[in-house]
Amino acid sequence: MPIEVAIFIEHIINGLTLGAFYALVTLGLSLIFGVARLVNFAHGDIFMVGGYTLFLLLNLSGVDLPYPLIILIVVVITAIVGLLVERVVIHPILNQSWRVQAVATLGISIVLQNLALILFTSDPKQTPTPYSRQIIEVMDIRISVQRLIVLVVVIVAFVGLQWFVKRTQLGKAMRAVSQNREMCQIVGIDVQRIAMLTFAISAGLAGLAAALMAPLFSVTPTMGLLITLKALAAVILGGLGQVNGAFYAAFLLGMIEALFGGYVSYQFRDVVSFGIFVLILFVRPQGLFGRKVGL
Amino acid sequence: MPRNGAQPLLEVSQLTKHFLGVTALLDVSFDIYPGELLSLIGPNGSGKTTLFNCVSGFLKLDRGQVRFKGEDISNVRPDKIALKGIRRTFQDVRTFQEMTVLENLMTALQQHQEENMIERVLGTQRIQQFEHAARERALELLDMVDLRPWQHMQARHLAYGQRKLLEFVTALMPDPDLIMLDEPAAGVSGEMVDRMKQHIRALNAQGKTILVVEHNMRVVMDISERIVVLDYGRKIAEGTPSEIQTNELVREAYFGH
């Protein structure tokens, strides 16, 4: 196979893994947005918490946990963090204005970032798994096994989430709440509890993303911001609280980033994806809420 | 009611508005003459509020035209229409909740044609005189509806009926040429309904032109000179209260099909 083609395919696979990663993070963000009408600016910081949890688990002295178990523990721990965040900070302000909510979630972000800074310093931490160095080579195409794992797990997680939302009691309730909150309250669905569980699930998804993706780059206390913003970009590109739309938009974003970074300019790849996102905002000014000034 | 050849203050012609699959207004036409009190009635969802929103610029028209003092104001921005002399209230009472009662009224005079931004930044003598006059007028209006004792209280602390009164006088604040009231007597106590009725009537007696949407038929029949009836977005009748009361189509629209 000509080397150009092999490289192109590698870029595509990189784009897919990046996209899969963004998709996981985005899913959590849009779930919360759907159920609680709240934009969680600390979502990326939960990812960061997942990254450090992974770092700790990989460096547990004396114990060598299998990777799947590690993933599971990271997911559980981030879900618990999400639950705590919801109970302590979000719950009391669920009915407040967007301004208060935005400032509060940014406050959470400040707290989590500086906790990480205190505990782990600002030095990037590597979190290699047995698979991140393992490369398979098929017809000149070199892929790290870790990337393949990311792809597979994300697809499984997405299908699982679809099943969960469509088939389970809780999932159906979540959907109902995001479609019509008032009605749910009238019918006696416990909206508060649903919001709480949604936060936990959303944080767990961010943790899953961290457990899968952090091995491909390093973990720092301030990494959350860019991730939050990427996820927000996907949510907006994907359209008005459409979980599926955001999912595909995440892949699109990952692909653009990988191809632009690979062929045009690596430094400016983020500039381009955010640039597109800001432009989309102008084209679709009603944004997330789909609500313009009016009646 | 064309009054000896006077020009209509507001001319609504063939107003049409669709929402996804719903025809909220279809070819609605009517005029309002200076000094008149016209009521707009119709069953729930017949398009009354939509018509208010179209006239006051909050909704784009799909078709038709709105003229005010002879000038075409179709699809003009709401703030510009307000400055031309049309003030409205909202069905779901809107007051500035974090402002005091007095500030609510003062805000209504914010945009006086004669002042410019620079003067306002500088707070010139003229602006101060203007502020003073505005305060006097606000207090006068608050006296009229007995809200003066509450002048320094935030609007959110008022009772529902009081907020309706506040919104009502806020619309009067700049002495507009046309006042549009969307269900001024809805959801308030019987005593408050009567007070509101008296106020509207007194206002009309002073020569103000008023367009009212109201469900309370006792009020409507009492205060209106003329009534326009909407049903499913269409005008099905127009006439004096007694004409409307005996109109077959109107009966049908309200009491069954």
Added chain:
Amino acid sequence: MRGTSRTSIAFWIGFVILTLVLPQFLRTGYLINALIVTVTWIIFALSFDLSAGHVGTVSLGHPVFFGLGAYVTALAAPALGLDYVGSVLLSMLAMGVLAYVSGIAFFRIAEVTFAIGTLGALIIAQLLANNAFEITGGPMCTQGVSRPVINLFGLTSISVTEPIEYYYLLLPLLFLTILVYRRLAHSRIGRAFAAVRQDEVRALAMGINPMRYKLLAFAAGGALIGALGSFQAQYITLVCPSELALSYTLNLLIIVFVGGSGSFRGVLLGAIIFTVLPRILETVGNVPPAYQQLIYGVILLLVIRFLPDGLDSVIERVLARRRGVSREVSDAA
């Protein structure tokens, strides 16, 4: 307004005198530099609060005006041969125009989407500053910005080097900011700001054009912050991409929302607490910055939870009670 009364005139005279003589008591350069930091954050936060607190448009991108204002001075002012006043005016004008023009685009999007969009713009600006090595020096920063020189009618010129001189150089900008803030927020315009913040639809029905007021506050704030950036560039003699960091936005949110948004006293209080507390923590307990930020984050969350109108609302309540008492007394008399 009710009383541009004797007390308030006395307050302002006292305030001006205090700001003028304060550095005379702070002998060391360390303390005067600390004072400059405090004043910087007061100016920054008041300018931010015009939009966030009064008009209710919470932009997360305000550091753009600060950082770009600094870059304009660092990169363009020398080429144009401008002195201190000229360079500050240049940055001010450039950022005012940028705020106005970008505002036209960004105010098409509302509420939290606006916050997200401005956050995106901030990140873009920072990435550009970081990666456009040829122009900005990237992470190596634009170095060697010249210290302020003031030309006096082309006859003679004064150059500024000492902290205390810098302080007096910054003071006029503080006064200008306070003046603009008061004129805008506590006037008839301020009422329109409040109307737009509380209910845009109703504001429209009263003849208020929300766009106009959003732009006014945004452009005024942007211009003032641009001027501040220009000062900063000539004070530190260095401009780095980190001047465009989100951490500045977070600091602004802490100052404004802990102190009390939409209130001069609240913002002043917030800025003073935010800048003085760390000095105390540093000297007394040797608390490192990360702990300080953590403490601020926690304070912010606590205030939002228990005092949604900020610390200022406590002061307001106390004052209102005293005022109430004195009114009762005078009524009884």
